[in-house]
Amino acid sequence: MRRASPIRLASRFAMAFASFLPVAAAAETREDEQVWVNLTAMGPISGDVVYFAELQPRMGDGASRLDQLLLRGAVGLKLSPSVTLYQGYAHVVVPVDGGRDVNEERSFQQLNWFMGRPLGGELTSRTRLEQRWRSDGGDTGWRLREMLRYEKPLQPGSNAVNALVYAEGFLALNDTDWGARGGFDQLRSFVGVELGVKDATTVELGYLNQVIDQSRGRTRVNHVASVTLFFRH
Template sequence: MSAAIALFPTSAWASDDSQLWLTEFATVRVSDKWRFSQEIVTRISDQRHGLYEVESNSLIGYSLAPNLILWAGYTHDPNYDAGRFAIMEHRAREQVTLDDIRLGRLSMALRLRGEQRWREGMVGTGWRVRPFVRIALPLATQGQTGIAISHESFIDLNRTKFQAIEGEERMRNAVTLYTPIVTGLNVELGYMNQHRFIQGGSDGQDHAVTIALNAAFH
Protein backbone atom coordinates (compact mmCIF):
# COMPACT_ATOMS: atom_id res chain seq x y z
CA MET A 1 0.00 0.00 0.00
CA SER A 2 2.83 2.43 0.80
CA ALA A 3 4.35 1.97 -2.65
CA ALA A 4 1.01 2.56 -4.34
CA ILE A 5 0.44 5.80 -2.43
CA ALA A 6 3.97 6.98 -3.14
CA LEU A 7 3.79 6.30 -6.86
CA PHE A 8 0.20 7.27 -7.61
CA PRO A 9 -1.10 9.61 -4.90
CA THR A 10 -4.24 10.56 -6.84
CA SER A 11 -5.28 7.03 -7.79
CA ALA A 12 -4.21 4.93 -4.82
CA TRP A 13 -7.47 5.73 -3.04
CA ALA A 14 -10.29 6.29 -5.52
CA SER A 15 -13.42 6.17 -3.36
CA ASP A 16 -14.85 8.75 -0.99
CA ASP A 17 -12.83 9.62 2.10
CA SER A 18 -13.48 11.58 5.30
CA GLN A 19 -10.60 13.78 6.44
CA LEU A 20 -9.51 16.38 8.99
CA TRP A 21 -7.18 19.23 7.98
CA LEU A 22 -5.47 21.37 10.64
CA THR A 23 -3.69 24.55 9.50
CA GLU A 24 -1.49 27.08 11.28
CA PHE A 25 -0.57 30.10 9.18
CA ALA A 26 1.45 33.19 10.11
CA THR A 27 2.54 36.21 8.11
CA VAL A 28 5.23 38.64 9.30
CA ARG A 29 5.57 42.11 7.79
CA VAL A 30 9.36 42.49 7.72
CA SER A 31 9.32 45.95 6.11
CA ASP A 32 7.13 48.07 3.84
CA LYS A 33 7.98 45.80 0.92
CA TRP A 34 9.01 42.44 2.37
CA ARG A 35 6.91 39.69 3.97
CA PHE A 36 7.60 36.25 5.41
CA SER A 37 4.96 33.53 5.76
CA GLN A 38 4.98 30.11 7.37
CA GLU A 39 2.20 27.56 7.01
CA ILE A 40 1.87 24.04 8.42
CA VAL A 41 -0.98 21.80 7.27
CA THR A 42 -1.60 18.45 8.99
CA ARG A 43 -3.90 16.05 7.12
CA ILE A 44 -5.62 13.03 8.67
CA SER A 45 -7.64 10.49 6.68
CA ASP A 46 -10.19 7.84 7.56
CA GLN A 47 -9.51 5.70 4.51
CA ARG A 48 -5.74 6.05 4.90
CA HIS A 49 -5.93 5.14 8.59
CA GLY A 50 -4.70 8.31 10.25
CA LEU A 51 -1.95 10.82 9.50
CA TYR A 52 -0.92 10.92 5.84
CA GLU A 53 0.73 14.33 5.30
CA VAL A 54 2.38 17.23 7.12
CA GLU A 55 2.97 20.06 4.65
CA SER A 56 5.27 22.91 5.70
CA ASN A 57 5.41 25.99 3.45
CA SER A 58 7.97 28.79 3.91
CA LEU A 59 7.70 31.82 1.62
CA ILE A 60 9.32 35.22 1.15
CA GLY A 61 7.09 37.89 -0.37
CA TYR A 62 7.77 41.22 -2.07
CA SER A 63 5.01 43.82 -2.41
CA LEU A 64 4.74 45.06 -5.99
CA ALA A 65 1.77 47.33 -5.24
CA PRO A 66 -0.86 47.65 -2.52
CA ASN A 67 -2.36 44.16 -1.99
CA LEU A 68 -0.25 42.70 -4.84
CA ILE A 69 2.58 40.45 -3.60
CA LEU A 70 5.03 38.19 -5.40
CA TRP A 71 6.09 35.15 -3.34
CA ALA A 72 8.71 32.39 -3.63
CA GLY A 73 9.78 29.62 -1.29
CA TYR A 74 10.02 25.96 -0.37
CA THR A 75 7.62 23.20 0.67
CA HIS A 76 8.76 20.34 2.91
CA ASP A 77 6.16 17.59 2.53
CA PRO A 78 6.63 14.21 4.24
CA ASN A 79 3.94 11.66 3.34
CA TYR A 80 2.78 8.93 5.71
CA ASP A 81 0.97 5.61 5.50
CA ALA A 82 -1.28 5.08 8.54
CA GLY A 83 0.96 7.44 10.53
CA ARG A 84 4.22 5.76 9.47
CA PHE A 85 6.64 7.72 7.30
CA ALA A 86 6.41 6.62 3.65
CA ILE A 87 8.20 9.10 1.35
CA MET A 88 9.51 12.66 1.25
CA GLU A 89 8.40 15.27 -1.27
CA HIS A 90 10.16 18.60 -1.86
CA ARG A 91 8.68 21.52 -3.79
CA ALA A 92 9.77 24.88 -5.07
CA ARG A 93 6.85 27.29 -4.97
CA GLU A 94 6.18 30.62 -6.69
CA GLN A 95 2.97 32.59 -6.49
CA VAL A 96 1.40 35.99 -7.01
CA THR A 97 -1.46 37.11 -4.76
CA LEU A 98 -3.95 39.94 -5.14
CA ASP A 99 -5.95 40.50 -1.95
CA ASP A 100 -8.84 42.61 -0.74
CA ILE A 101 -10.54 43.33 -4.07
CA ARG A 102 -13.73 45.10 -2.97
CA LEU A 103 -17.12 44.42 -4.57
CA GLY A 104 -19.51 46.23 -2.26
CA ARG A 105 -19.55 44.25 1.00
CA LEU A 106 -17.79 41.35 -0.71
CA SER A 107 -14.03 41.01 -0.78
CA MET A 108 -12.14 38.81 -3.22
CA ALA A 109 -8.65 37.30 -3.11
CA LEU A 110 -6.88 35.84 -6.15
CA ARG A 111 -3.78 33.66 -6.25
CA LEU A 112 -1.83 31.98 -9.04
CA ARG A 113 0.66 29.41 -7.77
CA GLY A 114 3.30 27.43 -9.61
CA GLU A 115 5.10 24.39 -8.17
CA GLN A 116 7.95 22.10 -9.10
CA ARG A 117 7.82 18.78 -7.24
CA TRP A 118 10.47 16.16 -6.47
CA ARG A 119 10.18 12.89 -4.56
CA GLU A 120 13.18 11.23 -2.98
CA GLY A 121 14.22 8.05 -4.76
CA MET A 122 12.19 8.89 -7.90
CA VAL A 123 13.33 10.40 -11.18
CA GLY A 124 11.61 13.44 -12.64
CA THR A 125 10.21 16.86 -11.81
CA GLY A 126 6.47 17.39 -11.62
CA TRP A 127 5.31 20.81 -12.83
CA ARG A 128 1.87 22.19 -12.00
CA VAL A 129 -0.12 25.41 -11.58
CA ARG A 130 -2.85 26.11 -9.04
CA PRO A 131 -5.27 29.01 -9.70
CA PHE A 132 -7.27 30.01 -6.59
CA VAL A 133 -10.14 32.40 -5.86
CA ARG A 134 -11.81 33.23 -2.53
CA ILE A 135 -14.85 35.45 -1.91
CA ALA A 136 -15.67 36.59 1.62
CA LEU A 137 -18.79 38.26 3.02
CA PRO A 138 -18.98 39.72 6.54
CA LEU A 139 -22.13 38.73 8.42
CA ALA A 140 -22.64 42.30 9.65
CA THR A 141 -21.75 45.68 8.19
CA GLN A 142 -18.19 46.55 9.25
CA GLY A 143 -18.02 43.17 11.02
CA GLN A 144 -14.97 40.92 11.16
CA THR A 145 -16.93 37.67 11.34
CA GLY A 146 -18.10 36.27 8.05
CA ILE A 147 -18.44 33.44 5.60
CA ALA A 148 -16.13 32.65 2.67
CA ILE A 149 -16.25 30.37 -0.34
CA SER A 150 -13.21 29.33 -2.37
CA HIS A 151 -12.15 27.27 -5.37
CA GLU A 152 -8.73 25.92 -6.34
CA SER A 153 -7.76 23.77 -9.33
CA PHE A 154 -4.60 21.65 -9.62
CA ILE A 155 -3.44 21.57 -13.25
CA ASP A 156 -0.53 19.21 -13.93
CA LEU A 157 1.70 20.29 -16.81
CA ASN A 158 3.55 16.99 -17.27
CA ARG A 159 3.66 13.38 -16.08
CA THR A 160 6.10 11.63 -13.79
CA LYS A 161 5.97 8.40 -11.76
CA PHE A 162 4.23 10.33 -8.98
CA GLN A 163 2.22 12.77 -11.14
CA ALA A 164 0.10 10.55 -13.31
CA ILE A 165 -2.30 12.99 -14.99
CA GLU A 166 -1.54 15.75 -17.50
CA GLY A 167 -4.24 18.39 -17.12
CA GLU A 168 -6.64 19.04 -14.25
CA GLU A 169 -5.87 16.48 -11.56
CA ARG A 170 -8.10 17.74 -8.73
CA MET A 171 -10.16 20.68 -7.54
CA ARG A 172 -10.98 21.95 -4.08
CA ASN A 173 -14.19 23.76 -3.20
CA ALA A 174 -14.63 25.05 0.34
CA VAL A 175 -16.92 27.05 2.58
CA THR A 176 -15.63 28.50 5.86
CA LEU A 177 -16.80 30.62 8.77
CA TYR A 178 -14.11 33.03 9.98
CA THR A 179 -13.89 35.20 13.09
CA PRO A 180 -11.18 37.00 15.10
CA ILE A 181 -10.05 35.58 18.44
CA VAL A 182 -7.81 38.52 19.40
CA THR A 183 -6.23 41.29 17.38
CA GLY A 184 -4.13 39.74 14.62
CA LEU A 185 -5.41 36.18 15.14
CA ASN A 186 -8.35 34.64 13.28
CA VAL A 187 -9.87 31.18 13.35
CA GLU A 188 -11.61 29.53 10.40
CA LEU A 189 -13.91 26.51 10.59
CA GLY A 190 -15.17 24.92 7.42
CA TYR A 191 -15.87 22.12 5.00
CA MET A 192 -13.84 21.33 1.91
CA ASN A 193 -14.69 18.99 -0.95
CA GLN A 194 -11.69 17.74 -2.91
CA HIS A 195 -12.66 16.13 -6.21
CA ARG A 196 -9.96 13.83 -7.58
CA PHE A 197 -9.96 13.01 -11.30
CA ILE A 198 -8.95 9.37 -11.84
CA GLN A 199 -7.74 8.10 -15.21
CA GLY A 200 -9.35 4.83 -16.24
CA GLY A 201 -11.64 4.70 -13.20
CA SER A 202 -14.26 6.44 -11.12
CA ASP A 203 -13.38 9.83 -9.69
CA GLY A 204 -12.85 10.18 -5.94
CA GLN A 205 -14.10 12.65 -3.35
CA ASP A 206 -12.49 13.81 -0.12
CA HIS A 207 -14.78 15.40 2.47
CA ALA A 208 -12.65 17.38 4.90
CA VAL A 209 -13.43 19.27 8.07
CA THR A 210 -10.99 22.20 8.12
CA ILE A 211 -9.74 24.14 11.15
CA ALA A 212 -7.27 26.98 10.61
CA LEU A 213 -5.52 29.55 12.80
CA ASN A 214 -4.26 32.62 10.92
CA ALA A 215 -1.90 35.12 12.56
CA ALA A 216 -0.56 38.40 11.19
CA PHE A 217 2.38 40.28 12.72
CA HIS A 218 3.11 43.86 11.69
Protein backbone atom coordinates in the same frame (compact mmCIF):
# COMPACT_ATOMS: atom_id res chain seq x y z
CA MET B 1 -38.20 11.78 5.62
CA ARG B 2 -34.87 12.71 7.20
CA ARG B 3 -33.59 16.09 6.07
CA ALA B 4 -30.04 16.21 4.70
CA SER B 5 -27.53 18.24 6.73
CA PRO B 6 -25.98 21.45 5.30
CA ILE B 7 -22.60 19.72 5.08
CA ARG B 8 -24.05 16.82 3.12
CA LEU B 9 -25.87 19.22 0.78
CA ALA B 10 -22.66 21.18 0.20
CA SER B 11 -20.83 17.92 -0.49
CA ARG B 12 -23.41 16.87 -3.05
CA PHE B 13 -23.27 20.26 -4.73
CA ALA B 14 -19.47 20.17 -5.03
CA MET B 15 -19.53 16.63 -6.39
CA ALA B 16 -22.21 17.54 -8.92
CA PHE B 17 -20.13 20.49 -10.09
CA ALA B 18 -17.03 18.33 -10.42
CA SER B 19 -18.95 15.79 -12.49
CA PHE B 20 -18.98 18.27 -15.36
CA LEU B 21 -15.22 17.87 -15.59
CA PRO B 22 -14.38 14.96 -17.90
CA VAL B 23 -11.74 13.51 -15.61
CA ALA B 24 -14.04 13.63 -12.60
CA ALA B 25 -16.66 11.50 -14.30
CA ALA B 26 -14.61 8.42 -13.41
CA ALA B 27 -15.78 4.83 -13.31
CA GLU B 28 -14.44 4.27 -9.77
CA THR B 29 -14.77 6.78 -6.93
CA ARG B 30 -13.33 6.38 -3.43
CA GLU B 31 -14.45 8.64 -0.57
CA ASP B 32 -12.88 9.50 2.76
CA GLU B 33 -13.63 11.70 5.77
CA GLN B 34 -10.66 13.79 6.85
CA VAL B 35 -9.59 16.57 9.22
CA TRP B 36 -7.11 19.22 8.08
CA VAL B 37 -5.42 21.67 10.45
CA ASN B 38 -3.44 24.65 9.14
CA LEU B 39 -1.34 26.86 11.43
CA THR B 40 -0.01 29.89 9.53
CA ALA B 41 2.15 32.79 10.72
CA MET B 42 2.62 35.77 8.42
CA GLY B 43 3.78 39.35 8.49
CA PRO B 44 6.45 41.87 7.45
CA ILE B 45 10.19 41.28 7.58
CA SER B 46 11.41 44.71 6.54
CA GLY B 47 9.73 47.38 4.45
CA ASP B 48 7.89 45.69 1.56
CA VAL B 49 9.47 42.29 2.27
CA VAL B 50 7.02 39.85 3.90
CA TYR B 51 6.84 36.15 4.80
CA PHE B 52 4.50 33.31 5.67
CA ALA B 53 5.15 29.92 7.32
CA GLU B 54 2.71 27.00 7.54
CA LEU B 55 2.37 23.74 9.46
CA GLN B 56 -0.38 21.47 8.13
CA PRO B 57 -1.16 18.00 9.55
CA ARG B 58 -3.93 16.20 7.62
CA MET B 59 -5.73 13.20 9.11
CA GLY B 60 -7.30 10.60 6.80
CA ASP B 61 -8.99 7.18 6.79
CA GLY B 62 -11.94 8.56 8.71
CA ALA B 63 -9.57 10.98 10.50
CA SER B 64 -7.96 7.95 12.23
CA ARG B 65 -4.35 8.44 11.13
CA LEU B 66 -1.92 10.98 9.70
CA ASP B 67 -2.44 11.06 5.94
CA GLN B 68 -0.03 13.90 5.14
CA LEU B 69 2.18 16.44 6.90
CA LEU B 70 3.08 19.65 5.08
CA LEU B 71 5.66 22.28 6.06
CA ARG B 72 5.69 25.36 3.82
CA GLY B 73 7.25 28.79 3.90
CA ALA B 74 7.86 31.72 1.57
CA VAL B 75 9.37 35.19 1.36
CA GLY B 76 7.54 37.79 -0.67
CA LEU B 77 7.80 41.32 -2.03
CA LYS B 78 4.84 43.69 -2.05
CA LEU B 79 4.76 45.07 -5.60
CA SER B 80 1.80 47.32 -4.76
CA PRO B 81 -0.82 47.60 -2.00
CA SER B 82 -2.84 44.88 -3.77
CA VAL B 83 -0.18 42.59 -5.32
CA THR B 84 2.50 40.45 -3.59
CA LEU B 85 4.94 38.05 -5.26
CA TYR B 86 6.42 35.14 -3.27
CA GLN B 87 9.16 32.54 -3.68
CA GLY B 88 8.67 29.57 -1.40
CA TYR B 89 9.53 25.99 -0.53
CA ALA B 90 7.51 23.10 0.90
CA HIS B 91 8.36 19.72 2.40
CA VAL B 92 5.58 17.11 2.36
CA VAL B 93 5.61 13.76 4.18
CA VAL B 94 3.16 11.03 3.10
CA PRO B 95 3.20 8.09 5.58
CA VAL B 96 3.00 4.62 4.01
CA ASP B 97 1.62 1.72 6.07
CA GLY B 98 4.29 -0.93 6.41
CA GLY B 99 6.76 0.95 4.24
CA ARG B 100 9.03 3.95 3.95
CA ASP B 101 7.40 7.38 3.96
CA VAL B 102 7.15 9.16 0.62
CA ASN B 103 8.73 12.62 0.77
CA GLU B 104 7.92 15.43 -1.64
CA GLU B 105 9.89 18.63 -2.08
CA ARG B 106 8.35 21.66 -3.77
CA SER B 107 9.67 24.97 -4.95
CA PHE B 108 6.92 27.44 -5.83
CA GLN B 109 6.24 30.94 -7.07
CA GLN B 110 3.06 32.62 -5.86
CA LEU B 111 1.16 35.77 -6.81
CA ASN B 112 -1.44 37.16 -4.38
CA TRP B 113 -3.84 39.76 -5.78
CA PHE B 114 -6.50 41.73 -3.91
CA MET B 115 -9.11 42.15 -6.65
CA GLY B 116 -11.62 44.45 -4.96
CA ARG B 117 -14.73 44.65 -2.76
CA PRO B 118 -17.73 43.41 -4.74
CA LEU B 119 -21.06 43.31 -2.89
CA GLY B 120 -19.48 44.57 0.32
CA GLY B 121 -17.01 41.68 0.60
CA GLU B 122 -13.39 41.01 -0.38
CA LEU B 123 -12.35 39.10 -3.50
CA THR B 124 -8.79 37.81 -3.78
CA SER B 125 -6.81 35.60 -6.15
CA ARG B 126 -3.85 33.32 -5.44
CA THR B 127 -1.87 31.89 -8.35
CA ARG B 128 0.85 29.34 -7.57
CA LEU B 129 3.30 27.57 -9.89
CA GLU B 130 4.96 24.50 -8.31
CA GLN B 131 8.01 22.42 -9.17
CA ARG B 132 7.67 19.03 -7.47
CA TRP B 133 10.20 16.24 -6.70
CA ARG B 134 9.29 12.98 -4.94
CA SER B 135 11.41 10.32 -3.28
CA ASP B 136 9.72 7.55 -5.32
CA GLY B 137 10.75 8.99 -8.71
CA GLY B 138 13.29 11.11 -10.54
CA ASP B 139 11.17 13.47 -12.65
CA THR B 140 10.20 17.07 -11.93
CA GLY B 141 6.46 17.69 -11.92
CA TRP B 142 5.10 21.10 -12.84
CA ARG B 143 1.69 22.13 -11.50
CA LEU B 144 -0.38 25.31 -11.71
CA ARG B 145 -2.88 26.24 -9.02
CA GLU B 146 -5.47 29.02 -9.05
CA MET B 147 -7.63 30.02 -6.09
CA LEU B 148 -10.47 32.53 -5.97
CA ARG B 149 -11.56 33.49 -2.46
CA TYR B 150 -14.48 35.64 -1.29
CA GLU B 151 -15.36 36.71 2.21
CA LYS B 152 -18.12 39.01 3.46
CA PRO B 153 -19.03 40.28 6.95
CA LEU B 154 -22.25 38.79 8.31
CA GLN B 155 -22.81 41.96 10.35
CA PRO B 156 -22.37 45.32 8.55
CA GLY B 157 -19.45 47.30 9.90
CA SER B 158 -17.92 44.35 11.77
CA ASN B 159 -15.33 41.75 10.76
CA ALA B 160 -15.94 39.57 13.82
CA VAL B 161 -17.70 36.91 11.71
CA ASN B 162 -17.29 36.64 7.93
CA ALA B 163 -18.90 34.21 5.53
CA LEU B 164 -16.14 32.59 3.48
CA VAL B 165 -16.09 30.59 0.24
CA TYR B 166 -13.27 29.66 -2.10
CA ALA B 167 -12.45 27.34 -4.95
CA GLU B 168 -9.00 26.19 -6.09
CA GLY B 169 -8.26 24.30 -9.28
CA PHE B 170 -5.04 22.32 -9.88
CA LEU B 171 -3.62 21.66 -13.35
CA ALA B 172 -0.65 19.28 -13.86
CA LEU B 173 1.51 20.55 -16.71
CA ASN B 174 3.41 17.32 -17.45
CA ASP B 175 3.65 13.56 -16.79
CA THR B 176 6.16 12.13 -14.29
CA ASP B 177 7.57 8.71 -13.45
CA TRP B 178 6.07 8.96 -9.94
CA GLY B 179 2.48 9.16 -11.14
CA ALA B 180 1.53 12.72 -12.09
CA ARG B 181 -0.41 12.98 -15.35
CA GLY B 182 -0.74 16.16 -17.37
CA GLY B 183 -4.20 17.76 -17.20
CA PHE B 184 -6.78 18.27 -14.47
CA ASP B 185 -5.33 17.25 -11.11
CA GLN B 186 -7.85 18.27 -8.46
CA LEU B 187 -10.51 20.73 -7.35
CA ARG B 188 -11.00 22.05 -3.82
CA SER B 189 -14.24 23.81 -2.82
CA PHE B 190 -14.71 25.38 0.63
CA VAL B 191 -17.63 26.93 2.50
CA GLY B 192 -17.40 28.19 6.06
CA VAL B 193 -16.78 31.17 8.33
CA GLU B 194 -13.86 33.35 9.35
CA LEU B 195 -13.79 34.40 13.01
CA GLY B 196 -11.80 37.31 14.40
CA VAL B 197 -9.88 36.19 17.50
CA LYS B 198 -7.52 38.96 18.60
CA ASP B 199 -5.97 41.85 16.71
CA ALA B 200 -5.38 40.47 13.17
CA THR B 201 -5.49 36.80 14.18
CA THR B 202 -8.34 34.82 12.63
CA VAL B 203 -9.72 31.27 12.61
CA GLU B 204 -11.39 29.71 9.58
CA LEU B 205 -13.80 26.82 10.12
CA GLY B 206 -15.74 24.94 7.47
CA TYR B 207 -16.26 22.11 5.05
CA LEU B 208 -13.84 21.44 2.19
CA ASN B 209 -14.61 19.09 -0.68
CA GLN B 210 -11.55 17.75 -2.53
CA VAL B 211 -11.95 15.92 -5.85
CA ILE B 212 -8.71 14.28 -7.08
CA ASP B 213 -8.11 12.64 -10.44
CA GLN B 214 -6.01 9.54 -9.76
CA SER B 215 -5.94 8.53 -13.46
CA ARG B 216 -6.88 5.18 -15.01
CA GLY B 217 -10.55 5.92 -14.41
CA ARG B 218 -10.21 6.49 -10.66
CA THR B 219 -11.37 9.51 -8.67
CA ARG B 220 -10.93 10.24 -4.97
CA VAL B 221 -13.32 12.51 -3.07
CA ASN B 222 -12.33 13.73 0.40
CA HIS B 223 -14.87 15.29 2.76
CA VAL B 224 -12.75 17.51 4.99
CA ALA B 225 -13.43 19.31 8.26
CA SER B 226 -11.01 22.22 7.85
CA VAL B 227 -9.58 24.36 10.69
CA THR B 228 -7.11 27.16 9.87
CA LEU B 229 -5.46 29.62 12.27
CA PHE B 230 -3.86 32.72 10.76
CA PHE B 231 -1.50 34.58 13.09
CA ARG B 232 -0.72 37.99 11.58
CA HIS B 233 1.64 40.47 13.18
